[in-house]
Amino acid sequence: MKALRALRTITATLSPKPHKTPLNPTFLHHFYSAQPQEEDPSHNLNSSDSENGPDSVFDSTHYTVPGLGFETNSQAPQQPTWDEKYREKADDLIFGKDTQKRKLKILEEEEERRRRVLAKALLEAALEAADDEDEEEEEVVVKEEDQKSLSVGIIGAPNAGKSALTNYMVGTKVAAVSRKTNTTTHEVLGVMTKENTQICFFDTPGLMLDKSGYIHKDMKVRVESAWSSVNLYDVLIVIFDVDRHLTRPDQRVIKLIQHMGSQPHPKQKRILCINKVDLVKKKKDLLKAAKQFEDLPGFERYFMISGLKGYGVKDLTQYLMEQAVKRPWDEDPFTLSEEVMKNISLEVVRERLLDHVHQEIPYQIEHRLIDWKELRDGSLRIEQHLITHKLSQRKILVGKNGSKIGRIGIEANEELRSIFKREVHLILQVRLK
Numbered sequence: 001m002k003a004l005r006a007l008r009t010i011t012a013t014l015s016p017k018p019h020k021t022p023l024n025p026t027f028l029h030h031f032y033s034a035q036p037q038e039e040d041p042s043h044n045l046n047s048s049d050s051e052n053g054p055d056s057v058f059d060s061t062h063y064t065v066p067g068l069g070f071e072t073n074s075q076a077p078q079q080p081t082w083d084e085k086y087r088e089k090a091d092d093l094i095f096g097k098d099t100q101k102r103k104l105k106i107l108e109e110e111e112e113r114r115r116r117v118l119a120k121a122l123l124e125a126a127l128e129a130a131d132d133e134d135e136e137e138e139e140v141v142v143k144e145e146d147q148k149s150l151s152v153g154i155i156g157a158p159n160a161g162k163s164a165l166t167n168y169m170v171g172t173k174v175a176a177v178s179r180k181t182n183t184t185t186h187e188v189l190g191v192m193t194k195e196n197t198q199i200c201f202f203d204t205p206g207l208m209l210d211k212s213g214y215i216h217k218d219m220k221v222r223v224e225s226a227w228s229s230v231n232l233y234d235v236l237i238v239i240f241d242v243d244r245h246l247t248r249p250d251q252r253v254i255k256l257i258q259h260m261g262s263q264p265h266p267k268q269k270r271i272l273c274i275n276k277v278d279l280v281k282k283k284k285d286l287l288k289a290a291k292q293f294e295d296l297p298g299f300e301r302y303f304m305i306s307g308l309k310g311y312g313v314k315d316l317t318q319y320l321m322e323q324a325v326k327r328p329w330d331e332d333p334f335t336l337s338e339e340v341m342k343n344i345s346l347e348v349v350r351e352r353l354l355d356h357v358h359q360e361i362p363y364q365i366e367h368r369l370i371d372w373k374e375l376r377d378g379s380l381r382i383e384q385h386l387i388t389h390k391l392s393q394r395k396i397l398v399g400k401n402g403s404k405i406g407r408i409g410i411e412a413n414e415e416l417r418s419i420f421k422r423e424v425h426l427i428l429q430v431r432l433k
């Protein structure tokens with residue numbers, strides 16, 4: 001029954017939803033351009049800002065955005081760009097009649113494959129939704145004396161997959177995941193509450209030792225305070241990218257693992273997570289990597305996981321649940337604290353920046369939360385400024401007629417709306433320092 005209900009939800013999600021507001025005829029213009037509607041008298045944010053220009057502002061109220069997945073329809077079959085008639089003729093002339101039949105067969109097979117993939121995805125989503133429903137039903141008040149807690153720090157080299165793993169376990173986007181390194185700019189708290197147990201995750205920025213096992217000098221102040229907090233967690237997860245380790249071993253990562261596993265910690269359980277196993281083709285290579293670190297006495301357990309795909313994460317979560325101790329929860333399990341929400345809003349925008357703006361720009365801009373207001377109707381007004389140091393960077397970030405910042409804004413706004421489960425009015429302004 002639950003699965004059926006879930007399937008209904010999915011079907012509803014897949015079919016086009018009526019929009020609350022009718023589709024604005026100028027939507028396409030606005031989708032590609034962040035230029036606000038001129039006829040909109042409410043827009044006065046940047047009209048006087050001639051230096052930075054009106055294109056540099058994304059304001060979500062100037063867009064009518066359909067539900068998630070508005071941009072492309074990946075399920076739609078690709079249409080040929082040529083005229084079929086001529087193509088058939090040419091095929092006949094060059095390859096003979098048989099080609100048509102073969103082509104038809106290939107198309108049918110392709111269609112069948114697509115149908116199977118879609119059916120599998122639907123089934124998986126239905127099961128997941130049913131699981132979520134089960135979890136929702138379990139949301140009952142737990143008395144303080146029955147509560148159990150665990151604090152977990154995650155440490156690893158930049159790009160090892162700390163954020164992806166945190167996101168997977170917590171089930172919401174807490175820290176930005178990107179293909180570039182050092183995206184985790186703040187220590188972000190993720191909270192997972194199940195039954196009477198609450199686990200708080202601390203996603204540390206890429207803490208590294210240099211090749212000889214010492215803390216990097218150039219980042220000493222930032223890093224030292226992070227190192228000092230490492231010992232405070234009940235459990236410490238040391239995570240590394242096994243695919244990278246097998247192809248291009250990094251001495252600093254090896255040092256980090258050996259350093260953390262050198263001896264058992266009196267108050268902390270340490271575990272080693274061999275991450276990104278999905279990328280390793282030969283499984284015997286995985287064993288080779290595991291063997292290299294198996295004798296380290298400081299690690300209580302080893303887990304082979306893919307934080308991104310979720311392989312092995314269930315076992316890891318189970319293990320963590322078992323480590324929880326009787327202690328009242330630190331966080332309200334049903335609401336995100338405002339601090340966490342603010343961080344999420346920054347991380348979501350940051351992640352979109354990294355997706356859409358290449359080169360080093362995202363690392364060189366100042367990204368500030370300027371205003372955060374909960375309005376009377378329950379919606380959130382969030383204003384963030386992206387401050388560039390060079391005109392050329394500003395131009396790239398804004399894009400032609402504001403297309404880049406517009407796209408970043410629309411996507412981030414949608415994502416924030418789905419995470420916070422309420423209307424979000426996001427304003428992004430690109431400024432030159």
Ligand SMILES: Nc1nc2c(ncn2[C@@H]2O[C@H](COP(=O)(O)OP(=O)(O)OP(=O)(O)O)[C@@H](O)[C@H]2O)c(=O)[nH]1
Nearest residue numbers: 159160161162163164178181182183184306307308
């Ligand atoms: N294939 C695969 N990719 C992964 C996995 N975990 C993370 N990634 C990818 O690796 C990249 C880095 O992941 P993050 O989670 O941002 O890494 P991080 O350790 O938080 O990085 P910093 O913030 O730089 O410290 C992203 O592109 C992820 O999608 C995994 O298990 N499998």
